[in-house]
Amino acid sequence: MAQVDYPEPVRLLISQLKRLPGIGPxxxxxxxxWLLQQGRESTDPLSRVVAVAGETVLECSVCGFFSTAETxxxxxxxxxxxxxxxxxxxxxxxxxPLERSGAFRGHYHSLRGKxxxxxxxxxxxxxxxxxxxxxRAGEFKEVIIALSADVExxxxxNYLAEILREFPDVRVTRLAQGIPAGGGLENADxxxxxxxxxxxxxxxx
Amino acid sequence: MAQVDYPEPVRLLISQLKRLPGIGPxxxxxxxxWLLQQGRESTDPLSRVVAVAGETVLECSVCGFFSTAETxxxxxxxxxxxxxxxxxxxxxxxxxPLERSGAFRGHYHSLRGKxxxxxxxxxxxxxxxxxxxxxRAGEFKEVIIALSADVExxxxxNYLAEILREFPDVRVTRLAQGIPAGGGLENADxxxxxxxxxxxxxxxx
Numbered sequence: 001m002a003q004v005d006y007p008e009p010v011r012l013l014i015s016q017l018k019r020l021p022g023i024g025p026x027x028x029x030x031x032x033x034w035l036l037q038q039g040r041e042s043t044d045p046l047s048r049v050v051a052v053a054g055e056t057v058l059e060c061s062v063c064g065f066f067s068t069a070e071t072x073x074x075x076x077x078x079x080x081x082x083x084x085x086x087x088x089x090x091x092x093x094x095x096x097p098l099e100r101s102g103a104f105r106g107h108y109h110s111l112r113g114k115x116x117x118x119x120x121x122x123x124x125x126x127x128x129x130x131x132x133x134x135x136r137a138g139e140f141k142e143v144i145i146a147l148s149a150d151v152e153x154x155x156x157x158n159y160l161a162e163i164l165r166e167f168p169d170v171r172v173t174r175l176a177q178g179i180p181a182g183g184g185l186e187n188a189d190x191x192x193x194x195x196x197x198x199x200x201x202x203x204x205x
Numbered sequence: 206m207a208q209v210d211y212p213e214p215v216r217l218l219i220s221q222l223k224r225l226p227g228i229g230p231x232x233x234x235x236x237x238x239w240l241l242q243q244g245r246e247s248t249d250p251l252s253r254v255v256a257v258a259g260e261t262v263l264e265c266s267v268c269g270f271f272s273t274a275e276t277x278x279x280x281x282x283x284x285x286x287x288x289x290x291x292x293x294x295x296x297x298x299x300x301x302p303l304e305r306s307g308a309f310r311g312h313y314h315s316l317r318g319k320x321x322x323x324x325x326x327x328x329x330x331x332x333x334x335x336x337x338x339x340x341r342a343g344e345f346k347e348v349i350i351a352l353s354a355d356v357e358x359x360x361x362x363n364y365l366a367e368i369l370r371e372f373p374d375v376r377v378t379r380l381a382q383g384i385p386a387g388g389g390l391e392n393a394d395x396x397x398x399x400x401x402x403x404x405x406x407x408x409x410x
Contacts, residue, residue: 004279010258
């Protein structure tokens, strides 16, 4: 007896969903069923926004944030920002959380990833040439390395620190590591505690 | 200073992705970034398969499996199946795993969910009227209840068992519960072990 399978449009839908990051075969099936049970009320808008985003959204050639041909990059085009400070992040999605913190009003530079030999990502895949070009233009006084506190983030930070020696007038800093806000010591892992101790700061008295 | 935000097409993409089951705000952002970095090579086919699936895929009005206007339902239209056995499942995606087991060659009936008061799903939302209509047609000799072994699945199974009393000539069974294949006792939870003990079967001798 012929093996029963999904109709072709369902198979194609599942195979495209499976390609998305973090979506395994089971999740892809679950999402496909949900979409098909919702019907065109859900599939039409999803299809449309995916197509429009693909057609109109660009990576800002300066900072790597999202922009569109119509609106340009909201950060690079702003006149109100601190032009002396540059914050290096892995992804454009790291920018909004930093903005919401309210603690930084300078410019950003998204690397489009971090050095990760296991994923075949080397320095040449990152926007490092664009970074040094921006620094050579000469306006920045401080560069803040704001990468993940994991092995790849550390390695990328060290690599950048080496590259940035070319700019002795630019102060290079990185984000503090330590106990997260609201985090109790009993939940902190050993490495976090070690970093928190190493980075301890004096208290007034 | 105006709050920086993503360009509108990116915001719309993230908001549609967030609606998908199992996709939270963080995953939606991650998927959006991935799609935009891949560019039209990824967004175009995804957009297309979502639209085509929404336009062409139907729920088979008999069994609830996927069908298309063009191809019909692969299961209902098959002449090769056992017309005396009906297996009740929650979702059309439960059908292929059962098919792959090779242990069932009858027909299926997808309920399109299970009774779940917390999700506002009651018996009236399930394809139970369609089920009793099929049984009244009179060909089925056995109905196998193949629902999840969780609280909602059990409740739905009990509800169905009650409904199926209307058909005294139909044998009603449900899937065995017990230790999963390859599972060691040390990994089995108490409820699974209790069910495995309750359902113990004699061994020859």
